[in-house]
Amino acid sequence: MEEYLNVTYITFGGHVEVHKYRYLYFMVVLIVYILIICSNSTIVYLIWKHRDLHEPMYIFIAALLLNSVLYSTNIYLKLLIDFLSEQQIISYQACLVQFYMFYTLTGSEFFVLAAMAYDRYVSICKPLQYPTIMRKTTISVFLALSWLVPACYNVGLATLSANQKLCSFTLKVIFCNNSIYKLFCVSSRAVTVYGVFVFLNVVVLPVLFILFTYTRILIICYHSSGEVRRKAAQTCLPHLMVLFNYFFLVIYDVITVRLETDFPKTLVVYNPLFNPIIYGLKMKEIYKHLKKLFCQGKTN
Numbered sequence: 001m002e003e004y005l006n007v008t009y010i011t012f013g014g015h016v017e018v019h020k021y022r023y024l025y026f027m028v029v030l031i032v033y034i035l036i037i038c039s040n041s042t043i044v045y046l047i048w049k050h051r052d053l054h055e056p057m058y059i060f061i062a063a064l065l066l067n068s069v070l071y072s073t074n075i076y077l078k079l080l081i082d083f084l085s086e087q088q089i090i091s092y093q094a095c096l097v098q099f100y101m102f103y104t105l106t107g108s109e110f111f112v113l114a115a116m117a118y119d120r121y122v123s124i125c126k127p128l129q130y131p132t133i134m135r136k137t138t139i140s141v142f143l144a145l146s147w148l149v150p151a152c153y154n155v156g157l158a159t160l161s162a163n164q165k166l167c168s169f170t171l172k173v174i175f176c177n178n179s180i181y182k183l184f185c186v187s188s189r190a191v192t193v194y195g196v197f198v199f200l201n202v203v204v205l206p207v208l209f210i211l212f213t214y215t216r217i218l219i220i221c222y223h224s225s226g227e228v229r230r231k232a233a234q235t236c237l238p239h240l241m242v243l244f245n246y247f248f249l250v251i252y253d254v255i256t257v258r259l260e261t262d263f264p265k266t267l268v269v270y271n272p273l274f275n276p277i278i279y280g281l282k283m284k285e286i287y288k289h290l291k292k293l294f295c296q297g298k299t300n
Contacts, residue, residue, distance in 0.1 A: 008166065010095050010183070012088040014173040026083040032273065033076040039276035040065040046289045053285060056134045057123070057235065060116045061279055061286075063143055064109065064242070068272035071105040074098060075175050082174070092166070095176040100158040102177055107150030107202035109246050114206040115142040116239050117213040123235075125220045153198045160191045177253060203250055210243055238282040245274050 018025060047053045047062040078098065082088040090098070122133050167185035181191060214236060249271050280290055 008092040009089045009169070010092055010176075010180075011170045012082060012090065012174055013170045015082070015088055018083060018088065022083045026080060029076060029079050029083065033072060033080070036072045036076075036272045036276075037069060039280070040069050040272065042290070042293075043276050043280060043286060046286065046293065050289055053289070056119045056139050057116065058286070059139055060112055060119060060143075061283070063146070064112050064116075065275055065279070067105055067108050067112065068275050071102070071109075072272045074101040074105065078175060088174075090176065093162075095171075095180060096158050096162055098176040099161070099178070099180055100154050102175070103157070103198075103202075104147075104150045104154045106246070106250065107153070107198075108146050110203055110206040110210075111146035111149060112143070113239060113243050113246070114209050114213075115146060117210040118142075120236055120239065121213045121217055124217050150202050153202055157191070157194060157198055160188065160194060164188055164191070203247075207243070207247060214240065234282075234284060238278050241278050241282070242275055245271065245278075 015025075044062045044065050047058045075098075078090065119134055122130050126133070161180060164184045165186075166183045168183045171179050171183070173179050178195070181187070184191075217236060279286055281287060
């Protein structure tokens with residue numbers, strides 16, 4: 001620990017031979033970060049520009065991709081600084097901010113996916129009521145709740161963590177996640193109980209709602225025409241792929257931190273690359289505009 005001016009510093013111990021490969025790590029992470037920013041921003045731009053994409057489903061996709069950009073920035077900027085630094089350290093206050101942003105943005109993903117599932121349910125199962133239910137006000141409320149609810153829940157978790165006494169000052173990871181609990185002198189029952197409460201409300205409940213919603217859609221589609229089944233497959237499959245991707249990310253985080261396994265701890269760093277690939281290739285309308293954008297670029 002380095003402590004001066006009442007600032008406690010935490011050392012990241014999860015880097016592998018960073019002094020030997022610092023410039024290689026820096027270039028790889030910088031390239032991946034640029035790819036994440038460019039790919040996500042391109043699809044968000046297309047959704048903003050083209051009127052035929054100004055539908056609730058695409059607005060939710062844009063929110064999801066914007067969330068990925070914020071999620072990446074929260075991790076990547078500090079990583080890039082660490083690779084070029086002699087010591088990979090962070091103040092405990094800044095660590096709590098990164099911890100808070102990481103879990104808030106992760107929780108937001110599940111709430112946005114739940115809103116998308118509800119949108120698909122109304123579109124496929126109640127098409128005549130769709131314009132009445134999925135109005136601009138409804139979309140705005142869903143998006144606001146998707147960011148505010150996880151943010152409010154995680155304020156409590158970060159506050160409880162900030163009040164704990166530290167006896168260890170090295171994290172065996174490369175950014176601040178729930179491994180900060182291992183720094184505490186005494187395991188806090190309040191943090192553990194509240195953490196489980198947040199996990200149930202921010203991850204488990206949205207996932208159960210999504211699975212219930214898509215099960216209802218599958219039941220409706222089973223008794224419908226081939227056209228309805230085709231539409232459902234085209235629009236629902238990408239959302240389910242993203243859901244499983246993020247759920248796997250959360251389970252991976254729990255396994256690597258709670259069980260102290262030796263699995264690579266860099267998987268979450270590449271996760272934001274998957275969303276634009278899935279939506280860019282699997283969503284017909286987005287793919288059409290992407291193809292047009294790059295084809296125009298070649299002809300010009």
